Amino acid sequence: MKALGNFKWSDPPDESKWADCVHCGMCLESCPTYEITGQEQHSPRGRVYLIKSVAEGRLEVNEQFMDPVFKCLDCRACTTACPADVNVGGLIEEARGQIRQAMPLTGVKGFVGKMFLEKVFPYPNRLQSLGSLMKIYQKSGLQKLARSARLVRVLPKHLAEMESILPEVGVPVRRKYQGAGVIRARGEARNTVALLTGCIMDVMFSDINEATIRVLTRNGHNVTIPQGQTCCGALHVHAGDRETGRKLAKQNIEAFKDASVVIVNAAGCGSMLKEYPELFREDPEWREKAEEFSAKVRDIAEYLFDTGYEKPKSEMRCRVTYHDACHLAHGQGIRREPRQILSGIPGVELVEMPNADRCCGSAGVYNITHPEMAGAVLESKMKNVPADVEMISMGNPGCMLQMALGVKKYGGNQKIVHTVQLLDWAYQKDDERAAEKTGQGGGG
Numbered sequence: 001m002k003a004l005g006n007f008k009w010s011d012p013p014d015e016s017k018w019a020d021c022v023h024c025g026m027c028l029e030s031c032p033t034y035e036i037t038g039q040e041q042h043s044p045r046g047r048v049y050l051i052k053s054v055a056e057g058r059l060e061v062n063e064q065f066m067d068p069v070f071k072c073l074d075c076r077a078c079t080t081a082c083p084a085d086v087n088v089g090g091l092i093e094e095a096r097g098q099i100r101q102a103m104p105l106t107g108v109k110g111f112v113g114k115m116f117l118e119k120v121f122p123y124p125n126r127l128q129s130l131g132s133l134m135k136i137y138q139k140s141g142l143q144k145l146a147r148s149a150r151l152v153r154v155l156p157k158h159l160a161e162m163e164s165i166l167p168e169v170g171v172p173v174r175r176k177y178q179g180a181g182v183i184r185a186r187g188e189a190r191n192t193v194a195l196l197t198g199c200i201m202d203v204m205f206s207d208i209n210e211a212t213i214r215v216l217t218r219n220g221h222n223v224t225i226p227q228g229q230t231c232c233g234a235l236h237v238h239a240g241d242r243e244t245g246r247k248l249a250k251q252n253i254e255a256f257k258d259a260s261v262v263i264v265n266a267a268g269c270g271s272m273l274k275e276y277p278e279l280f281r282e283d284p285e286w287r288e289k290a291e292e293f294s295a296k297v298r299d300i301a302e303y304l305f306d307t308g309y310e311k312p313k314s315e316m317r318c319r320v321t322y323h324d325a326c327h328l329a330h331g332q333g334i335r336r337e338p339r340q341i342l343s344g345i346p347g348v349e350l351v352e353m354p355n356a357d358r359c360c361g362s363a364g365v366y367n368i369t370h371p372e373m374a375g376a377v378l379e380s381k382m383k384n385v386p387a388d389v390e391m392i393s394m395g396n397p398g399c400m401l402q403m404a405l406g407v408k409k410y411g412g413n414q415k416i417v418h419t420v421q422l423l424d425w426a427y428q429k430d431d432e433r434a435a436e437k438t439g440q441g442g443g444g
């Protein structure tokens with residue numbers, strides 16, 4: 001595909017994506033950045049208009065264009081609200097690809113961005129090493145010391161806040177099951193699925209990956225962890241580095257080529273994997289491969305719901321609310337499945353959160369690149385958390401970190417959990433009860 005107007009590089013924003021926009025404004029209220037700024041340029045309609053103007057040569061790719069394009073959370077709420085299904089998020093990602101080529105990041109931002117996006121995330125071993133360093137920081141007493149001596153204050157405020165809610169780093173399942181081959185289903189196997197372990201998920205939330213494996217095997221699915229897999233590329237595509245995004249997509253398509261089902265437990269990764277064909281609009285051969293691959297991708301809640309799963313019997317006795325991660329609800333249309341899993345656990349009282357599908361401000365690394373806007377979005381989100389719930393459940397690691405920060409900042413005490421974790425805990429209770437019964441039976 002050739003350049004378009006003042007978008008001078010290949011893979012420009014796709015004209016067909018804005019063709020249906022009739023400027024009706026029905027998307028405005030859904031947009032968190034418009035709610036906060038009240039400015040048209042920070043609304044979906046405004047952003048579509050700006051992108052179209054550059055494509056028609058009436059505007060330049062410059063700072064004034066970059067600001068609203070990068071201030072977008074890519075939360076996709078506008079696409080849900082739009083009667084014409086205008087894919088604003090897709091346009092934003094394509095426009096960012098052009099901006100990053102026209103105006104590459106320089107200085108510290110350029111260095112840090114390049115280092116993490118190009119030198120760390122694409123290499124699972126490097127990411128795991130970083131996780132090991134974090135573990136040493138947490139376990140050696142350094143973290144305690146840094147906090148008590150207030151050394152974390154040298155960090156910018158938003159990074160110090162993030163440091164305060166870092167979960168305890170465990171052993172990545174990718175490393176733990178290396179060379180393990182197939183992790184066998186409990187009982188007779190119904191199917192074999194391949195697990196995308198994810199980057200942040202496997203480093204910071206390996207316990208959720210473990211829970212995912214236990215839940216799958218309990219429900220009769222053999223699990224494999226293809227070792228050739230890599231980062232899904234969502235962070236790269238959101239940042240405008242579509243070239244690296246394509247490289248990572250190709251690696252994953254190859255790594256999972258023998259899988260019939262690819263299970264994902266992180267909404268942002270799942271959405272990215274399902275959208276791989278978008279990255280190959282100019283490459284028919286890879287587009288076909290990407291379409292085949294994307295058709296195999298399932299979010300864990302979607303998969304359990306569709307294939308049927310064992311309902312736990314033990315009572316959990318807790319009040320839980322559910323936060324719709326943007327890339328599950330708006331990105332993949334998955335809303336009903338996680339709610340049904342939660343309310344299917346005996347004793348779980350599911351309390352609906354008003355505006356549950358409103359972004360929490362995490363949005364990949366948005367909370368690091370745009371801390372003020374992310375903070376305002378989080379504040380508005382936290383006002384909607386029902387006061388008397390004990391847990392907030394969701395299906396995305398970025399949201400889990402951001403919501404944990406919200407709970408800490410606004411004085412809540414709710415536990416942040418992944419939906420599959422709650423199901424896993426209920427199963428564990430079932431197992432304990434069964435073991436008690438067997439023990440009693442054996443003694444009598």
Ligand code: SF4
Pocket residue numbers: 020021022023024025026027028044045048081082083084085086088
């Ligand atoms: S993006 Fe959709 S909802 Fe928003 S102005 Fe255009 S047509 Fe209307």
Ligand code: SF4
Pocket residue numbers: 030031032033034042043044047071072073074075076077078079088089
């Ligand atoms: S993706 Fe989200 S932040 Fe961006 S324009 Fe749409 S609603 Fe607004």
